[in-house]
Amino acid sequence: MTNFIFALFPDDASARAGLEVFESLHLGGxxxxxxxxxxxxxxxxxxxVLERKTAPIGSRVGALMGGTAGLFGGLAGVGIGAAAGGIIGAVLDIFNLGMSKEFLDSICKELVPGKTAVFAEVSEELTRLADTRIQACGGRVLREARDDFLEDAIRKRIVRLKGEVEARRAGYAVRRTxxxxxxxxxAVTRSEGKLQKAAVDAARHIEQYRAESSAKLDMLHQQLQSAAPETRVRIEQRMIDLxxxxxxxxxxxxxxLDFAREAMRA
Structure with missing residues (x-):
């Protein structure tokens, strides 16, 4: 299961110790x-931002950080969402990740001035492994499973716009004056423009997700090479799940995308 994790700590040192926990669990498979x-x-x-490792698959964590920062009013350190447009985009992206309002509310409530947090995207079978060790560092873990919100939203938007284009074209065909x-x-031109933009957006997300998945599979392959025999089966299952x-x-x-192209060819 792929989860977004927000681990809250009282200070920087505890947060770095928490990150070492995640890295240790990763190293052990x-x-x-x-x-x-x-x-x-x-x-x-x-x-x-004190430290990050997000390339080449960190757009999700970047959106989580940038969106959260946008809700707070800005992000300093390494320039994620530093421009106003970037902040607005990140706030929108964070909802597109499929995170619940409750999860976002919790982050905003918990990350008060003076606190430090680790934002992460992980694949894990047993959440207690991380939770127990993070608690020992003085931290507390909130997590949210990644779902299909973005993909579903894109599909619904294109289906709606396809229907809108078809209806406006039908109205054009029976014009009176x-x-x-x-x-x-x-009206037809505006609707077709919206549909075209939605199609471009779908195509862009297809390429982004392919690149993200490829990078994650590469990471899992690398992890598999050094894994102990007892953990190899779990890593292999993560690869299948991915x-x-x-x-x-x-x-x-x-x-x-096919729906959109069909409508645009008509």
């Missing part, structure tokens, strides 16, 4: 740590 960042909320309320013709033509997840998500996105 108990979890797979895909990406992470250590973030402190300063006395002025602005989150500061020249004035109505012009208005309907403009490939299954990839197939399902890409199928939804490809279906949505």
């Amino acid at each position: 108990d979890i797979t740590l895909f990406s992470y960042a250590i973030v402190r909320r300063g006395a002025d309320g602005i989150p500061i 020249e004035k109505m013709l012009q208005a309907l033509h403009e 490939q299954t997840d990839q197939k399902q998500r890409l199928a939804k996105l490809q279906e949505a």
Whole structure:
């Protein structure tokens, strides 16, 4: 299971010790740590990134950090979401990740000035392994499973826009006056433009997710090479789960893209 983790600590030293826990569990094959960042909320309320390892698969953790920072009012340190447009985009991305409002509310409530947190994306079978050791470092873990919210949202938007384009084209076909013709033509053009943009968005997400999945599989392969015999089977299962997840998500996105292309060809 792929989870987003927010581990809260009283200070920087505890957070770094917490990160060492995640890295140790990754090294032992108990979890797979895909990406992470250590973030402190300063006395002025602005989150500061102290350390991160997010490339090449850290867009999700980056969006989580940037979106959270956007809700707080800015992010300093390494420039994630530093520009106003970046903050706005990150706030939108964080909802697109499929995270619940409750999870976001908890992050905003818990990360008060002076506290430090580790943001991470991990694959794990037993959550207690991380929870117990993080608690021993003085931390507390909140987690949210990654779901299909983004893919479902893209598909629903394209289906809706496809219906809108078809309805406006039908209205154009039965126009009554020249004035109505012009208005309907403009409406059709606007709807087709929205559908085109949604199709481009779907295609972009397909490429992004393929790249992300490929990088994660590479990481799992590397982890497998040094894994003890007793942990190899769990890593192999994570690889199977990732490939299954990839197939399902890409199928939804490809279906949505096909819907859009079908409408645009009509």
